[in-house]
Amino acid sequence: MTFRTRQILIIDDDADDILILEECLSRTSLHFQVTALHTGSEAIPYLHEFSHGKIEGKPDLIILDLHLPDIEGVELIHAIRRHVILRITPIIVYSGSDDQERLHACYAAGVNCCLKKPSNIDEAMTLAHAIHEFWFTTIQLPNSYVQR
Amino acid sequence: MTTQTSPIHVLMVEDDAEDVVLTKESLTNSKVTLDLHVVEDGEEALLYLRKTPPYASVPRPDVILLDLNLPKKNGREVLSEMQQDIHLRSIPVIVLTTSDQEEDVLKTYELGANCYITKPVGLDQFMKVVNAIDNFWFSIVKLPSRK
Numbered sequence: 001m002t003f004r005t006r007q008i009l010i011i012d013d014d015a016d017d018i019l020i021l022e023e024c025l026s027r028t029s030l031h032f033q034v035t036a037l038h039t040g041s042e043a044i045p046y047l048h049e050f051s052h053g054k055i056e057g058k059p060d061l062i063i064l065d066l067h068l069p070d071i072e073g074v075e076l077i078h079a080i081r082r083h084v085i086l087r088i089t090p091i092i093v094y095s096g097s098d099d100q101e102r103l104h105a106c107y108a109a110g111v112n113c114c115l116k117k118p119s120n121i122d123e124a125m126t127l128a129h130a131i132h133e134f135w136f137t138t139i140q141l142p143n144s145y146v147q148r
Numbered sequence: 149m150t151t152q153t154s155p156i157h158v159l160m161v162e163d164d165a166e167d168v169v170l171t172k173e174s175l176t177n178s179k180v181t182l183d184l185h186v187v188e189d190g191e192e193a194l195l196y197l198r199k200t201p202p203y204a205s206v207p208r209p210d211v212i213l214l215d216l217n218l219p220k221k222n223g224r225e226v227l228s229e230m231q232q233d234i235h236l237r238s239i240p241v242i243v244l245t246t247s248d249q250e251e252d253v254l255k256t257y258e259l260g261a262n263c264y265i266t267k268p269v270g271l272d273q274f275m276k277v278v279n280a281i282d283n284f285w286f287s288i289v290k291l292p293s294r295k
Binding site: 090104108126127 | 239240258260264265280281285289293
């Protein structure tokens with residue numbers, strides 16, 4: 001059991017969905033801090049500023065809604081995978097779509113896993129438990145070793 | 149949650165017979181139908197993935213469980229060759245290995261592994277890890293090529 005505060009970056013244009021996921025995460029025993037971004041026009045400058053040391057708190061995990069209003073999700077995944085600091089930070093993509101071609105494109109672009117986007121509290125709670133019990137308990141994250 | 153229409157094909161690349169037995173045993177209680185294939189070294193894994201005889205008619209795996217320390221070609225070489233192959237790079241790879249060395253973890257993520265798990269010591273702990281993989285990867289995750 002670790003008590004280090006985990007940094008989670010959530011990129012989702014629906015602020016309510018982010019709040020629901022944060023609430024569900026707070027019901028687990030995970031110590032976490034969320035940075036929320038809502039659009040590609042917020043995410044791209046964030047990546048730029050992060051690589052220039054203007055932002056603290058390297059994310060342990062990135063949760064990305066594939067459907068953002070102003071950027072193609074797969075394009076954003078490529079941008080993160082090219083990023084000098086975040087290139088191996090795990091990315092969980094969620095989406096309401098079952099488009100197989102996009103699913104393949106996401107995995108080929110280097111996401112760590114794709115999930116169905118939670119559409120109610122129960123599904124958000126399932127995701128929160130999965131983040132806590134699988135990503136932060138079972139697996140070795142690259143951020144366990146790399147410190148900024 | 150995913151709705152299962154056909155078995156989930158899992159390729160396990162593992163040279164330790166005991167770990168194979170334990171994994172199979174742990175997965176017997178899975179809520180989903182799994183079709184587990186085992187190969188014992190990295191060379192065989194790549195033959196399997198490329199459907200090279202004697203693997204011409206095997207299904208494409210939905211997920212790969214990959215050990216790092218393998219005979220002939222190691223897990224890092226398998227990952228590296230998969231990344232360079234447009235037909236293979238989208239298959240999720242779960243690395244399950246004895247190593248907890250920083251260099252192995254970072255290098256493995258650099259090579260495109262989807263997650264890295266250190267095999268725990270002890271039977272119960274090992275089975276718990278396999279169950280965690282089962283509960284997450286085979287029940288919650290949307291796997292490529294699965295409707």
